[in-house]
Each structure stands twice: as structure tokens, then as C-alpha cells.
Amino acid sequence: MELRHLVYFVTVAEERNFTRASERLRVVQSGVSAAIRALERELGVQLFDRSSQRVALTDAGAALLPAARATIDAAQAARDAVDEVRGGLRGTLRIGTLISVGFVDLPGLLGQFRAEHPGVDLRLRAAPSGSAGLARALMEGELDVAFVSLAGRPPTGLSVRILVAEPIVAVLPSAHHLASRSALALADLADEPFVDSPLGYGNRTEVDRGFAAAGLQRRVALEVADIATVPQYVRNGLGVALIPRFAVPPGDAPPGDGLTVLPVTGTRLRWTFGVATASARRQSAALRALLEMVDAHRLP
Structure with a gap:
């Protein structure tokens, strides 16, 4: 053979x-x-x-x-x-990533890696099915490493090193009847239409778990793959959102341009972002070299 x-x-x-x-x-x-x-x-x-x-x-x-x-x-x-x-290193690195990666300068990271290890073929794949899809691809051997947001404990077979954890905040149109509050509970938002990521995305999973733990249901009216665009839909009155604070542009804090950002009380909703590998697979020299670069390229 x-x-x-x-x-x-x-x-x-x-x-x-x-x-x-x-x-x-x-x-x-x-x-x-x-x-x-x-x-x-x-x-x-x-x-x-x-x-x-x-x-x-x-x-x-x-x-x-x-x-x-x-x-x-x-x-x-x-x-x-x-x-x-x-x-000199050789081989291929198959890298999976979310559509929005706010805490790692991925182009800078890969650019430096290519400069230092030109013999390694880099292949980058975005995740149309979110972190859940990336996790499956890692466990099935289709990827060597992935930047993911996985709520709760990682699936069996994955090793995840958390790079950052962000609070999830409520984002409402400034004209919304709840916008004058100083903070919101999940029950305050249960009857509102939501703008959120599709199923399989880490922030969606974390918020769904929070509502389920509180015995509440909610309705996701719009699903948006790129979390960075969620505030734009909220600003235009299409719903409310519970998203990581990093996804709200800095100028959109009260009294921001059409948006109100409020903390969520009574629950601990956190968005985590990390780098994941399959724990049962041997890490190649190229993968080990890439992982060593990750910390140096995290954004402040």
C-alpha cells in the first residue's frame, strides 16, 4: 500500500x-x-x-x-x-477560523509564520457552520487547528486553550422601551425578537443555554453569520441582541449612534475564544510552531 x-x-x-x-x-x-x-x-x-x-x-x-x-x-x-x-519545517497546516476573529491578528500571525517557515503550506478555512462545525472537522481530522468559540466544556476529544473571555451584553435600539434601564435580566427580553448567530456558533449556544437554565424561551427572528454586523440590524429596529462586548463598536455605548448597550444581571453569560486541537492526534512540528506564535499575536 x-x-x-x-x-x-x-x-x-x-x-x-x-x-x-x-x-x-x-x-x-x-x-x-x-x-x-x-x-x-x-x-x-x-x-x-x-x-x-x-x-x-x-x-x-x-x-x-x-x-x-x-x-x-x-x-x-x-x-x-x-x-x-x-x-526548516515542511508539511501542510489546515486551519479553521470563525468569520470574525477579534482577539488574534490572524493575517499578521499567518504572515509571520509564512515568512519564518516558507516550506509549510498554509490552508485557511472559514466556518459556515460556526464553532460546532470546526469542532467536528477537528475531531474528524479535516483540520489541524481551529480558532473557536465553544460554550461550556469542550467536546470529548478536543483540547482548547482559552485566549480570552468576554461578557455578553444586551444591545437594543436607543428608542426601545427598555433602553432607559441601567441593566436587564433575561426575563425582560424573553418576549423580544432577537438578532443572533445561527445554531452552532458559540455565542448563540451560550445565550440559548442561559435562557434554558432560566426556564425561558425566546424567538430568534434574524440569523446573521458575521457577528460584527449584528449591531447594524439592531440599530435598524429589527430586534435586540445578546452578544459579546467586543462585537459592539466602541462608539456604540450610551448614548451611542442609535444603540444602547446594557449589562445583563441574574446570570453569567460569557463568550470564550480559544485555539483548539484534537487531543488524540499528534501535533506536527509546524503546528507546534504555530501555537507558539499565537500569544504574541493576540490583540490587547
């Missing part, structure tokens, strides 16, 4: 498409297809269900995937050992 065949197999499994896999591997598509057929012949099973519309793992393919990733990781560890002796 050739290591190259396993690399091709994992890439097709991640891309769910032979064309995209060949582009990512920089190999002609016929070469990728031939490698997968050779692997299937050697194993005596079909690894993918192929059609003109989709490529999906069979049960055998799903069973092979974690073992294939472990084999590739072990091979990378051998390369890392040699590279560290002769100087």
Missing part, C-alpha cells in the same frame, strides 16, 4: 469531489482516479460511491479514513524529525 495512495484517498474524502481533489493535490484527475482504483483493488473493496452529482464514502471508506489519516500523520512525524535536524 503506497502512502501516496492514502494521501489521494484522504484528499478525495475531504473534498467529496475528484476534480477539486486533483486541483488541491496538483495532480491530473486521471492520476487521482487511477490511484483510488489501485487502492480499491488492493483492499478488495469500493471506497467511494461515485455518481455525476456526488462522491461519497462507502462504509469501507469511512472505516479506512481515520487509519489513513493516522498513517499520514506518522509519516509526517518522520519527516518532521529529519526537517528539525537539518533546519
